[in-house]
Amino acid sequence: MALKNYEHCCSTIQALASLGKIEGVIPLLHGPQPCSYQNQVGSMSCRPSQLLTAGTLINKSDVIFGGEEGLKLQIANIYKKYKPKVIVVINTCVPQLIGEDIDGVIAELKQKIPELKVTYAQTGFNFPRSMVLGSDVSWVSIVETFKHLDKTPGSIGIVGRAGQDAGNLAALEIPLKKAGLNTFVFPAPHIDEMERIVCAEHIYPIHVTPYLTCKKLDEEFNTESRYIEIPAGIEGTSRFLRGIADYEKCQKLHDIVDKEEKRVKPELENIRREFAKQKVRMLLVSGPANEVSIGKIIAEFGAEVFIVPAMKNKFMQQEKKIMEERYGATFIEEDFDTVEDLIQQYKPNVVQVEFQAQVETVPYFIPTLINMLYLCEYGYDYALDLGSNFFRILHRPIYEKWQLLMQTYGGLQ
Amino acid sequence: MKENLQAATQFRMQEIHTPSAFEGALWAAVGVKDARTIFHAPPGCYINQHVNILINDWTTELYSTNLSYANVMQGAEEKLEVTMRKVLAKKPAAVIIVTAPSVEVTRDDVEGVAHKVGFRDTIIIRPPIGGTLGEGKDEAFLQMLSIMKPAKKKIKNAVNIIGPTFSTFNWQADVFELKRMLSSIGVKVNAVMSAGSTVAELKKAPQAALNLCIYPYDCGQKVAKEMQKRFDIPYLDDIIPIGFENSSAWLQKIGRLLNIDAAAAIKNEMTNAWEFVRSNMVFSVAFEMSAALSLENNNTHAVGISRFLKNEMGMDVVMCAVSSPAAGEKIREVCTPKTARLWALWAQNIWCRPSSMKCT
Numbered sequence: 001m002a003l004k005n006y007e008h009c010c011s012t013i014q015a016l017a018s019l020g021k022i023e024g025v026i027p028l029l030h031g032p033q034p035c036s037y038q039n040q041v042g043s044m045s046c047r048p049s050q051l052l053t054a055g056t057l058i059n060k061s062d063v064i065f066g067g068e069e070g071l072k073l074q075i076a077n078i079y080k081k082y083k084p085k086v087i088v089v090i091n092t093c094v095p096q097l098i099g100e101d102i103d104g105v106i107a108e109l110k111q112k113i114p115e116l117k118v119t120y121a122q123t124g125f126n127f128p129r130s131m132v133l134g135s136d137v138s139w140v141s142i143v144e145t146f147k148h149l150d151k152t153p154g155s156i157g158i159v160g161r162a163g164q165d166a167g168n169l170a171a172l173e174i175p176l177k178k179a180g181l182n183t184f185v186f187p188a189p190h191i192d193e194m195e196r197i198v199c200a201e202h203i204y205p206i207h208v209t210p211y212l213t214c215k216k217l218d219e220e221f222n223t224e225s226r227y228i229e230i231p232a233g234i235e236g237t238s239r240f241l242r243g244i245a246d247y248e249k250c251q252k253l254h255d256i257v258d259k260e261e262k263r264v265k266p267e268l269e270n271i272r273r274e275f276a277k278q279k280v281r282m283l284l285v286s287g288p289a290n291e292v293s294i295g296k297i298i299a300e301f302g303a304e305v306f307i308v309p310a311m312k313n314k315f316m317q318q319e320k321k322i323m324e325e326r327y328g329a330t331f332i333e334e335d336f337d338t339v340e341d342l343i344q345q346y347k348p349n350v351v352q353v354e355f356q357a358q359v360e361t362v363p364y365f366i367p368t369l370i371n372m373l374y375l376c377e378y379g380y381d382y383a384l385d386l387g388s389n390f391f392r393i394l395h396r397p398i399y400e401k402w403q404l405l406m407q408t409y410g411g412l413q
Numbered sequence: 414m415k416e417n418l419q420a421a422t423q424f425r426m427q428e429i430h431t432p433s434a435f436e437g438a439l440w441a442a443v444g445v446k447d448a449r450t451i452f453h454a455p456p457g458c459y460i461n462q463h464v465n466i467l468i469n470d471w472t473t474e475l476y477s478t479n480l481s482y483a484n485v486m487q488g489a490e491e492k493l494e495v496t497m498r499k500v501l502a503k504k505p506a507a508v509i510i511v512t513a514p515s516v517e518v519t520r521d522d523v524e525g526v527a528h529k530v531g532f533r534d535t536i537i538i539r540p541p542i543g544g545t546l547g548e549g550k551d552e553a554f555l556q557m558l559s560i561m562k563p564a565k566k567k568i569k570n571a572v573n574i575i576g577p578t579f580s581t582f583n584w585q586a587d588v589f590e591l592k593r594m595l596s597s598i599g600v601k602v603n604a605v606m607s608a609g610s611t612v613a614e615l616k617k618a619p620q621a622a623l624n625l626c627i628y629p630y631d632c633g634q635k636v637a638k639e640m641q642k643r644f645d646i647p648y649l650d651d652i653i654p655i656g657f658e659n660s661s662a663w664l665q666k667i668g669r670l671l672n673i674d675a676a677a678a679i680k681n682e683m684t685n686a687w688e689f690v691r692s693n694m695v696f697s698v699a700f701e702m703s704a705a706l707s708l709e710n711n712n713t714h715a716v717g718i719s720r721f722l723k724n725e726m727g728m729d730v731v732m733c734a735v736s737s738p739a740a741g742e743k744i745r746e747v748c749t750p751k752t753a754r755l756w757a758l759w760a761q762n763i764w765c766r767p768s769s770m771k772c773t
Contacts (some may be wrong), residue, residue, distance in 0.1 A: 355697065362691045370697040397702050398727040401658075402690065405725075409661040410683035 003337050006357050007131040007310060007370055008288040009042050011123040014134025015090050018163035019041040019051055024085035024191035026078055029055040030071055030100070030120075031092030036186050040094075054078050058140060067095055068105050075109055079116050085191045086145050088138060089167040096122060100407060117145045132209045132289045132310050135162040139187070139213040146195045148221065155182035158225065158369055159214055161207035161289055163187060164375045171379025172206060175241060175260070175362035179253035181390065198223070204244055206231055209289050211313040227315050229322050230312030232293040233300040233383045234261070234268050264380045271387035278391060279298070283348035285339055285357060286310045287371030293320055294352060297383045298390075299327035306330045306346050339380075340364075350394060365403045367394035423606065430712060431736065432580075434540035435514060437549025437632070440466065440578040441540060442509040443473040445615065449505035451496055453489065453523065453537075454513030455480045463585055469676035476500055485515050494766045497535075506612035507534035507560060512658040513552075515602035517542050532561050534612060538634050544737065546710055547632040550578055554606050556638035563644050564620040570671050571603040573621040573646070575637055576628035578608050582711040585609070591654065598668055606636065618646040623670055629713035630740040655717025657686040665678040695726065705732040714738035723747040 008014070012029070014037050017394035019027040023137050026215045031035045032307040036055035056074050058067040075087055091102055097098075102120045109116055121141040166187040197203070198221040205214050205227055215223035226247060231240035238257050245253035262388055284291035299305040307323075309316055309331055323329040336342055339353060340360040347407050351361045352369040361368045376382070406412035431659045440460055442450040452459050452475055459477035466473060478484075478492045493510070501506060512524055516541060527535045538556045540549040554575065574591060577584035588609065592602050603621040604614040624640055626633040629650040636647035649670065652661040661679050668675030690696065704722050708715040722728040724747065733744045 252425070358697060359691060362696060373701060374699070377541065393700065395696075397725040398696070398700075401686070401724060405658055405661070406683060406687055409665075409679050410687060412679045 001335060002069075004356060006286045006308070006339060006354060008099055008354050009131055009134075010090050011131050011134030011214075012090055013039050013042045014131050014162065014288065015088075015121050015123045015138035016040075016053060016134075018135040018187065019088050019090070019138050019142070020381055021163035021166045021189070022142075022187065022191050022194065023189060026082060026084040026087050027053050027070075027138075028074060028078060028087055028089050029092060030067065030089050030095050030102075031056070031058060031095055033057050035092045035094070044240065045299070052082065060189070063094060063098060064390075066098070066100060068101055071100070071102070072105050072109060073238055075105070075116070075118055079113060079118075085117060086142065087116070087219070088141050091109070091120050091122050092136065119145050122303070130311070131286075132162070133212075133234065134237065135209050139210060140192065140216045142191070143197075143213060143216045146198050146221070149196065149199050151198045151222075152182050152184075152246070153201070155184060155200045155202075156244065157184040157186060157197045157199045157203040157217075159186045159197070159203055159205045159207075159210045159217075159225075161209045162375075165206075168376040169206075169378065171236075171376075172241075172259055173384060175253065175256045179245070179250050179256055181248060181250060181253065183246070187225065201224065204228060206240070207289060208292060208311055208313065208315040208319050211315050225336040230293045230296060230319055231378050233297040234264055234380055235300055235326070236296055237380050237383070238380065260380055264384055267384050267388065271384070271390075272302050274391065280307070280350055280390075281346070282350045282352065283342060283346045284308070284352040284371075285342070286354065287352065288375075290371060290374055290377055291352065292316070292323070293377045294371075294386075295329060296327070297377065297386055299323065300383070300386050301331050301390075303350075304328075304330075304333060306342075306348065308332045308336075308342070318412060351383070365399045367396055367399055369393070416670060427732065432546045434542075434544030434546065434549030434552065435463075435511070435581070436462070437544075437546040437551075437578070438538045438540040439475070439549075439573075440512045440548045440580045441509055441553035441607050442536075443475055444577070444579045445507065445509065445557075445610055445612060447505060447613075448507040448534075448536075449474065449476060449500050449503065450507050450509040451476045451478065451500055452511050452513060453480070453493055453496075453516050453521070454511075455485070455515060458513045458515075468580055469660045473579065474576045480513075480515070485519055485668075488519075489516060489521050492528045493521070493523065494530060497530050499530070501530070501532055507536060507537065508532055509536045511540065514542050523604045536560060538680065547712075547737070550576075550632035551635040553578075554633065555639060557607065558636065558639060558643065560612070561616055561619050561644070562622070566620065566621050567646075567679075568603060568620045569600070569622065570599055570735050571601045571621045571624050572623045572667070573604045573606060573618050573640075574602055575606045575624055575626050575633040576631065576713075577605055578632075580707065581608065581628070582714055583632075587627065591625075594654070594660065594664060594682070595667070597682070598664055598673055598675040600667060600671065600673065606633070619646065621646055623667065624648035625667070627654065628711075628713040629653065630716055630735075630737055630743070653713055653717040655714065656681065656721030657690075658725060659717065661719070690725075699726040699728050703729040703731045706730065707732075707734045709734045709736040711736045716740050716743045719744050719747050 016027050019025050056070050077107050105116050119141040122139040138342055167189045169185050173183055184197045184200045186194055188194045200223055203214055203223045203225040208297045209232055217223045218225050228240050228243035231237040282298050282303050282308045285308040286296045291307050295305045296308045339357040350367050354371050358368050454477055456479045463475040478496045482491050484492050523537050536556050540552055577588050604610055604618040624637045624646050626637050634650055640646045652659055652663045654660045664679050666677045673729045706715055715735045717732055719730045721735050723730050730748055735741050
């Protein structure tokens with residue numbers, strides 16, 4: 001087992017970051033003070049500041065006697081003050097441990113306030129390599145509050161990775177809508193828009209994360225989910241869109257893809273030439289699942305890619321197979337102690353990790369990218385932009401400068 | 414017609430928000446703790462200057478001759494003499510007289526009045542009309558030499574810091590940190606010209622082994638050159654100790670000039686620096702940022718900070734406003750070529766020329 005958790009955050013923060021981006025939803029953190037504080041601070045860079053988060057701040061006596069009363073009171077308070085469309089109780093480690101009866105609380109409240117919509121997500125004590133599960137379980141809890149709506153014939157839905165995707169899926173929405181496909185997106189900036197995913201006949205997840213969400217939609221709302229692949233990189237985006245085109249029998253979408261491939265080909269070739277010159281060996285460790293998508297983009301450009309995946313679900317297994325066969329990517333699933341050990345073993349010249357791993361990578365003067373800064377990585381133009389700017393953003397001269405400084409003044413051998 | 418159009422598009426703008434030589438002289442003067450400064454000026458000039466200083470820096474007293482129109486037209490020497498005698502009654506360690514623009518126009522015989530009053534430690538500063546902030550400070554520093562005498566003996570490993578004045582950006586932190594750095598290599602600060610110093614410290618400035626001009630793109634070089642001539646004190650003005658690389662180089666050079674081995678102390682500092690740089694907020698976040706700097710009144714900071722941000726923090730400097738062509742040239746080396754605009758202000762001949770995607 002690793003000496004530290006190298007994931008982006010815990011699944012509670014991920015749930016909060018996902019739910020906290022949706023207008024109409026108020027997340028309620030059911031947990032002790034440090035949990036609430038750290039989760040708020042940890043997710044602040046991911047959430048619009050005007051969206052509210054609440055907490056129950058359970059104390060010692062709540063732990064002994066149960067925090068259900070406090071939870072009931074807080075839900076009622078929130079509803080009275082803000083009248084949100086949905087309240088999602090994020091059940092953190094401590095209440096999960098003591099086995100709080102959240103269902104019971106919700107049932108009691110619904111008797112008193114019938115119009116109240118409240119649901120909950122269990123995110124506490126998720127085992128290592130499950131941070132991204134926070135998005136998935138929180139979305140399942142949201143889906144549980146949706147009502148049945150009429151299907152829109154010939155419509156499709158795309159289901160994203162995490163809260164940041166809300167309002168950021170234009171790279172995929174535009175070609176789909178141009179092709180005349182009625183497209184519903186999930187997540188979306190408002191809960192009303194998100195709810196319309198149930199009108200879709202077919203659902204195409206665009207990342208490895210939402211396995212449980214898609215399963216829930218299929219089971220409860222009679223949608224049909226099909227995982228094609230992550231639409232990241234040129235080939236990945238094309239195959240994703242062509243997969244939809246085949247399933248939906250939409251020749252127009254094929255034509256759009258043909259046009260896009262022609263448009264991006266010259267720049268792709270430039271990027272590949274540069275990567276061939278510079279020989280990139282990139283290690284990507286446990287992002288918020290984007291270690292897979294960014295790894296896919298970089299591998300397409302010709303880099304050798306080594307990935308420590310953040311998830312283990314069925315979608316992840318499918319994506320892994322595609323990347324191994326298509327690009328020769330290496331997935332590191334065996335246990336390791338530190339990222340430093342991985343560096344010594346795989347000898348990357350670029351690393352993409354989270355902050356807590358950067359402490360280990362920078363002393364080696366290896367250019368280090370931070371996972372959480374590379375999101376919404378879908379479509380042709382993101383890949384081209386990343387590829388064209390890749391060597392600039394590595395800031396190799398700065399690492400070289402510091403290596404020289406430390407050798408000149410800092411006593412480094 | 415074409416020339417008119419070109420002239421119209423390259424508009425000229427009077428810089429009304431840039432401090433002048435008069436501010437420079439006053440800021441240099443009021444920083445001497447136990448001296449008293451008289452601004453030989455009409456009331457309005459005095460009020461603005463004193464309140465401006467109080468807003469920007471520590472409490473300091475500033476006196477004025479409160480000249481009327483009649484005083485200015487008929488000669489203000491009498492008023493100056495009265496004011497001087499009153500101020501001297503408070504027993505200051507020195508009296509510093511700074512003349513205002515209206516007095517400079519009429520060329521009052523300030524020196525004559527000072528001679529008549531007969532107080533030995535009187536410093537007279539006549540800032541040049543139309544002069545820059547730096548020129549005012551330089552004039553003040555040069556006049557402060559009038560109370561100094563050549564030293565019989567130099568103090569080993571003692572340096573003067575030249576440049577900090579009241580209302581200089583960050584001067585207190587700069588002086589504090591530079592003193593700390595110097596003491597880490599066994600160097601003592603003999604005097605600071607001039608913020609926070611005393612008259613006694615200024616008088617012993619000639620005893621230093623080395624002068625350090627810490628704001629060379631703003632002021633200080635003239636007085637350093639003069640002190641080399643008068644008091645045989647060498648000076649260092651070619652390294653700005655901003656950023657880790659230049660701070661190390663600065664200490665190293667001082668060590669070489671004073672025959673001190675600074676390696677161990679510098680290694681210690683760099684170990685701390687490396688720990689800092691490895692933290693979350695530096696490489697990972699700084700690399701995603703760009704910086705726009707507006708430090709027209711502090712050209713040295715602009716040069717030092719822009720180089721530090723670009724070369725050591727990996728940030729793009731996309732704009733930098735300075736008021737010295739020399740500083741502008743230095744900053745040009747680190748500007749991002751595609752997006753940089755450089756606004757260079759030359760004295761009163763000031764013009765703003767937006768560049769179309771390249772440095773100008």
